[in-house]
Amino acid sequence: MSEYMLLGVKTKLNLTDAQKVLMAKHAGIRRFTFNWGLGAWQDLHRAGCKFNYRTLRTFFNKHLKAEYAWIKEKGICQKVTEFAFEDLNAAFNRFFKGQAKYPNFKKKGKHDSFTINSGGKPMPFGGKSIKLPTIGWVRLYEGLPDGTTNKITISRMADDWYISFAYNQKKPEVYNNIIPAVGVDLGVKTLATLSTGKIFENPRYLRGYLKQLARLQRRLDRKEYGSNNRQKAKNKLQRMYAKIKFLRQDLIHKITNYICKNHATIVIEDLNVSGMLANGNLALSIDDCSFYEFRRQLEYKAKKFDCELIIVDRWFPSSKTCSTCGHKHENLTLKDRVFNCPNCGLQIDRDLNAALNLLKLAYIN
Secondary structure (H helix, E strand, O other): OOOEEEEEEEEEEEOOHHHHHHHHHHHHHHHHHHHHHHHHHHHHHHHOOOOOHHHHHHHHHHHHOOOOHHHHOOOOOOHHHHHHHHHHHHHHHHHHOOOOOOOOOOOOOOOOEEEEEEOOEOEEEEEEEEEEOOOEEEEEEEEEEEEEEOEEEEEEEOOEEEEEEEEEEEOOOOOOOOEEEEEEEEOOOEEEEEOOOOEEEOOOHHHHOHHHHHHHHHHHHHOOOOOHHHHHHHHHHHHHHHHHHHHHHHHHHHHHHHHHHHEEEEEEEOOOHHHHHOOOOOHHHHHOOOHHHHHHHHHHHHHHOOOEEEEEOOOOOOOOEOOOOOOEOOOOOOOOOEEEOOOOOOEEEHHHHHHHHHHHHHHHO
16 A cells, blocks of 8 residues: 555645735636636537537637737736636536536636646645746745645635645554544534544534624625725625634544544444535534535545545434444434433433444444
């Protein structure tokens, strides 16, 4: 087994005002190219023409770039248009596979991003600065290890810009005192309960900042549309959402690191997050837990730490089944935080009982 694996890194850029303007221009060109490609895709499809994204890219490069001089402005990396068409093709592929909705036209200020490379050549990085193709040297807030990458994505969150890319990283050493298996029950009251008895509380970051978010939203609503003050208010609101997101991600990173470092086999349930969000009474609490992000991190960290991840069918009655005798308690409700088995008399925390049931599946599989 290889000692290296492909993992991603994302960190904040320390840009000058001029560099921020340049990044915004790149994002604008990517947005314009994507929208043009989406419009052309729809027109050609209605006309019954045979085409693919490469056909659109070739036509755009040969006939349209010359008409829009601002695309070839000094300091603009021309690879941004190439990746815009690849992003469009990927969006349609996800749609045809039923993994996403039909692609929408991009809007300014919403998910601004772009991808560039160095014409297939590896791009070196290391330390607190990195040289981007055409753009030049940019500074970072955090230092990076030495390495190379094939392409770089730059995105905006609020009024800050972030750089992300993938590169081969050396796998960390596996702990000697690793636990053979663990069942992990995810919930709203406690974010994660392990079959070992360890509990990770749910800090409910979103609920804790609801008043501040409501106040910032009211301030934004009072600003005149299109004004500089409205943009400032919008940035403040976006920064608050970003803060909540980073706090939540940091917590999940710490929990998933602990689980994957210390356990050889991990068992979790395949939660129906979209169905759970349909419950209006629990939607906010469930959204505040980021179950999808929790599973996503477990999946790639399991490979990183060479442990096995078992995903149990979502219909497995882990909460309703007694972890001692196997009796199924059909009358258990969400309000019941203690599992009382009517068959053997077991009294145990509901989430711990579920985690113990998941643990048993590690030895069955």
